[in-house]
Amino acid sequence: MSSTKQAMMDNKLIKFKKLIYQDEVTDLNELRSMAWAGVPPSVRHVTWKLLLGYLPVVREKRAAALARKRSDYQHYVEQYYNNNRCPDDEIWRQIHIDIPRMQPLVSIFQQEIVQRIFQRILYIYSIRHPASGYVQGMNDLVIPFFVVYLSEFMPTHSLSELDHVNVSTLSEEVLQGVEADSFWSLNKLLDSIQDNYTFAQPGIQSLVHLLSRVMSRIDSKLHNHLSSNNVNYLLFSFRWMNNLLIRELPLRCIIRLWDTYLAEGALTSSTANVSSSSTGSTLTSSLLESSNLTITNNSLGNGSPFAASFHLYVCAAFLRYWSKNLLQENDFQGLILYLQNLPTFHWGDNEVELLVADAYSLKETFTPNHLLSS
Numbered sequence: 001m002s003s004t005k006q007a008m009m010d011n012k013l014i015k016f017k018k019l020i021y022q023d024e025v026t027d028l029n030e031l032r033s034m035a036w037a038g039v040p041p042s043v044r045h046v047t048w049k050l051l052l053g054y055l056p057v058v059r060e061k062r063a064a065a066l067a068r069k070r071s072d073y074q075h076y077v078e079q080y081y082n083n084n085r086c087p088d089d090e091i092w093r094q095i096h097i098d099i100p101r102m103q104p105l106v107s108i109f110q111q112e113i114v115q116r117i118f119q120r121i122l123y124i125y126s127i128r129h130p131a132s133g134y135v136q137g138m139n140d141l142v143i144p145f146f147v148v149y150l151s152e153f154m155p156t157h158s159l160s161e162l163d164h165v166n167v168s169t170l171s172e173e174v175l176q177g178v179e180a181d182s183f184w185s186l187n188k189l190l191d192s193i194q195d196n197y198t199f200a201q202p203g204i205q206s207l208v209h210l211l212s213r214v215m216s217r218i219d220s221k222l223h224n225h226l227s228s229n230n231v232n233y234l235l236f237s238f239r240w241m242n243n244l245l246i247r248e249l250p251l252r253c254i255i256r257l258w259d260t261y262l263a264e265g266a267l268t269s270s271t272a273n274v275s276s277s278s279t280g281s282t283l284t285s286s287l288l289e290s291s292n293l294t295i296t297n298n299s300l301g302n303g304s305p306f307a308a309s310f311h312l313y314v315c316a317a318f319l320r321y322w323s324k325n326l327l328q329e330n331d332f333q334g335l336i337l338y339l340q341n342l343p344t345f346h347w348g349d350n351e352v353e354l355l356v357a358d359a360y361s362l363k364e365t366f367t368p369n370h371l372l373s374s
Contacts, residue, residue: 013040020046026057035263038256038349041157045149049181051262052188066181073124073180080127081120091134095122098139106251108162109143117175118142121183129190132197137242138190144258145185147251149178159252192265192306196241204241207312208233214316218362222323229332236339240315241308248318249344249352256352257314265306310363317358 016034019026020043031050039047049055054069055062085092099118103109121142126134147162153174154161167175195203212233216223226233239247244261246254322342329335344351 009040013042016040016043016047020050021059024059026050026059028057032263036260038353039259041151041159044157044255044259045152048145048148048185048258048262051265052185054181054184054188066177069184070177070180073183074176076124076128076183077120080124085123091126092119092123094136095119095126095134095139098136102139103143103251106162108147108165108167111167113168113175114146117146117179117182121179121186124183125186125190132190132194135197135201135242137239138186138197140243140246141189142182142186143246143251144254145182145189146178148255149181149185153178159255162251189306193308196308201242203308204238205234207241207308207315208237210312211237211315211319214312214362214366215319218316219320219323222320222326225327226335229330229335231332231335231339235336237315237319240318241311244311245314245318248342250347253344253347253349253352256349257356260356261306261311264310310359313359313362313366314355316362317355320358321355 012034016031016039019031019034028050031047035047035051046055050057056065096119099115099122100110102118108114118139122134122139125138126132147159150165150167151157151159151161153170154165190197193203195201195206197203212223215233245257249257322338326335326338329338
């Protein structure tokens with residue numbers, strides 16, 4: 001790494017630390033702006049909690065708020081998991097099946113103590129949210145929170161340490177804190193996109209349809225190629241919406257992507273009532289009108305910690321990224337196999353930054369404020 005780049009990173013970290021640890025009240029607008037371009041690993045755990053609204057912006061209130069939420073979660077563990085869980089519960093059975101399948105290339109998720117943490121989080125969430133219960137894919141959404149909050153207790157705060165961490169060596173207090181914070185953060189996220197996980201998952205259905213409409217405008221050649229080979233967007237992009245690309249990208253890329261997602265969601269929250277600009281394209285508005293779908297603020301995650309509308313543009317940018325390769329596939333089977341096994345194994349921050357930059361360009365071109373109307 002060049003000395004100039006290192007100096008820039010050091011200066012960025014100093015600014016984050018001042019906002020978070022020195023200022024009496026953290027300026028969320030400034031924090032969001034800085035986090036959009038990526039968060040230094042050593043302050044990511046607290047930055048995410050602030051962006052989610054899980055921690056108060058007033059510094060002196062944070063310790064008490066954190067202690068209260070962690071205590072509340074331990075009460076839920078006793079109430080819902082330790083004392084009243086039925087061994088034959090269908091929700092419990094499905095969670096128990098799904099957990100061992102998570103991130104098979106990351107050894108930390110094969111540790112029994114980690115799997116028990118995920119089981120408790122997901123079971124308690126499902127009991128407290130009967131409208132959705134547990135839906136396959138929710139287990140993936142816990143992963144980014146868990147690894148980021150766990151990284152606070154790693155020497156270099158680096159994800160590369162995950163394969164060398166024996167979680168059972170950490171204190172019970174540390175593990176209970178990481179588990180509780182992951183639970184509450186999952187709640188914040190899913191509250192933003194609750195229509196994705198209720199009956200028939202209407203939020204996801206709407207987003208998949210909109211992705212098709214957006215692609216027909218930004219890459220008609222690819223869109224027509226998929227259509228002529230009978231490749232329905234639902235066949236590959238349902239998973240993109242359901243799991244927020246967690247199964248498509250390496251974990252290191254997901255963490256970097258979620259820096260932008262949480263910043264973008266928070267920014268969308270602050271601009272939810274801004275009227276649409278009189279300039280620029282009205283493509284998004286026309287998409288909504290022609291889709292014959294009910295698009296709500298809940299399904300798009302607007303005015304909340306996660307904006308599914310921005311995720312829609314990320315998915316469009318992601319699909320367009322592979323356009324040249326996909327156009328070389330000349331049948332249904334080849335297209336589906338490629339789309340379900342995209343070669344992202346070697347991706348890193350550079351590719352993610354290109355992706356979010358393209359998504360931002362699409363968002364600006366398509367006047368995304370039109371998405372904010374129901």
